[in-house]
Amino acid sequence: MTKRTRRRLAGLACGALAAVALVAPVAVAHAEDHAATQDVLNRYQQKAGPGAAVHAGRGAEAWTLSSGSASISQNRPITSADHFRIGSQTKTFTAAVVLQLFDEGAVDLDAPIEQYLPGVVTGNYDGTVITVRQLLDHTAGLTRDAAGAKAEADGTYTLAALVGAAMDDAPQGAPGAGHKYSNAGYLVLGMLVEKLTGQSIGGAITDRIITPLGLTGTSFPARGERALSTPFVPGYQGIRVGGFFFWFDATTLVELSTWSSAAAMESTMDDLVKFQRELAGGGVVSAKALAEMRTTVPVAPGAPQGYGLGLFTMPLSCGGQAWGHNGVLPTGHASITMVTDDGRFASAVTNANFIPADPSALDVVDTALCEGE
Template identity: 25%
Template sequence: MRYYKYKIDRHNYIKISLILFCCLTLFNIFVEGAFAQAGFPEDEIDRYIQLKMEKNNIPGLAVAITRNDQIIFSKGYGKTADQSPISTDTPFAIASLSKSFTALAVMQLVEAGRLDLDRPITQYIPSFKLNDTRGSAITARQLLNHTSGITDTVYPDMTVNPQPDSLEDVVQRLHAVTLHSDPGKEFHYNNTNYQLLAWIVEVVSKEKFPDYLQRHIFKPLEMNSTLDVSNTNQFDYGSLPKGHYLLFGKPIATAEPEWFVEGAAGMVSTVNDMAKWLIVQQNNGKYRHAQLLSPEGISSMHSPTGPSNSYGLGWEIPKTEDGKKQIQHGGILWTYKAEELLLPEQGLGIVILFNSGLNAFVDYYSFISGISGILTNHPPEASLLSITMMEIGMGIIIMITVFLGIRRFLRLKKWEENSKHRAQWQIILYLILNLFPLYVFLALPNILTFIGGGRVLRLEGIFLMMPSIIIWLAIASVQSLVIVILHVTRILRLKRIEKATVQG
């Protein structure tokens, strides 16, 4: 009987111990969660984002923050073009953030033994030929790190008209291209590199590129609201709200100009889905039970390679002032913008999707750098300038330009009298200098290509990027041209009068 009693007591002891253990475990989880929640600066991030949106007239955005393998913050701000509140499931075009997905698809094929990064791509796509014998040496690695020698200046993908209708069409159009530099020698960011990579994925996997992404990346990551399109004219504005450009600081909803973006900038996603993508990057290629890529593969994507030493495989790795590693990428369309940032030492990932596009007066990167500063105890400095101030300044400049143009028109007769006492070369030089605004206006695409690292932009995109500046230059150019025409007309009339007087 004592033995039986001892057994009962022992079982009770085990049960009590298990119950206490579970209670303590749950208590620890609760306490840790409570402290984590208390320590997370949600209110500060909220205030920062709302202030930045107000200063920059951003109609809407969504942000997600991850730490290691957890989503610790996800929220939408503002409204869509149809005035619906933005949520964490609102779709956005993510533009060049798509490149890191293309890079992962390539790396998956590498780890499957089906692709060698350092073999010439002609072994995989024999139809790839350039008007340059150096093209036969281009490798997949050089496409990934933008050192293929293909640049916007030799093949301006954004301005090609008509745009390609398939990846195979891109390959065919490259037959007339001569490389800007030897493969592997120089870094030149270029979308065509990633269009070629998408074609390689199709040929090697024998799957259409969107199907490959869906099967091997989106589905394992449970990115159920993410899709890929080949051309921006395929955006379904029934499900994807239109983005905006900023006209004198006012958001104007419009459709994205046509652009073939397969492999380079064709994805549509949400911050909830993109947060899962950030987790894969910080969790050695793993999401829950899905291992998309080996830890070594992820590490190689996040490591600088090539002559620039600041670009990996689908990711930018800039040099920072404090020497800490930072991995990032931006995405640019004319009506949408996106930024993503990884801080490996802190295990942090941040993604922000905007429903407004590239603008000369908006520093989109400051949004994500400010949030990272808050999270790492480096509060962002307040910006003195805002887009409203900038646009007011442009409005004043435009009014002054119009006023000076009217003034010059009213002083034409006085100029005519004064010109009688000037040498002919002085008059010609004056007229040439008066057309300076027109020269700038006509040369603007080339100027932007020069200061933009060789990127070639279409005129429609330039307007959407800086409409107030374009309007000012257009007004100044028309005024200067009209004034010069009137000056020349008056000079010729005076010549005829003088000639008639002499003959008379």
């Protein structure tokens, strides 16, 4: 995997600042057994947040490595049970519900979104041309983010308000013309789920995925809810002055309803691995629906990586490929979870919304997935 390719995939997340973190690595259990992964994780953490961790394994075997600290107020490792905002990993949950509706015959992936949400995708867009599939694989051409939406009296936002505001923004491209990452498109998909299920998007994800899979560390926040469940990894933003960082806690900085079905959820590395493994193993959608999710478009011209329906594929340095998603949020959390069809898995997180390029989070999970192969 080239550095250029890693940068392209890193850009799939919600967006971030770049900086260098100067935090001493913390030695943890299993480091001596996974020295290559620990080395990459340490170097990644030095360019990421105050702390970073990876939870990986194969089959029933799992191990966790940490570097730096979960908190600037105490020196403790990040664990696989710590909660954090998963950002755009939320998209895989939203897409999985849409594909369940596909399995139930309620959604035709190649039907225009106008068929299900009449009059919603309008303004600078044509909902009679944009399909459900194009919203899922980011080829609809919608603006990246919804801006200028009117808040409710309590300061929260409805999906309808966010999507309505996005319709006034210029398209990134023509429908079907190529991959143009769009959080706004996944807000439209949230409205689609709500229309077809009669539930809120959070309720549908909870009832259809979180509860059946026993993801006890995963939740979709109610509007206005910003706090993470305990134990949690505080998220940070910061600035560099000379050779030092000044961090500030951004954990509850963002009104999460602005991200909703695109990026609002919380989870743990344990749960994210379980979800992705269940999805890959047929425990969430049918084999037919999973094949649709894995039908990809290039993330950029000539790139070997592809983006499917709420999933992207990552070629591994040891051969083969992994499937999953990444996520970054201004709450100060950046994460990624990838799994292979032969039972390997890796989930990584750092507690700042930075996207280092060399090494990247992709390098961390690639090393964890390939170590020993």
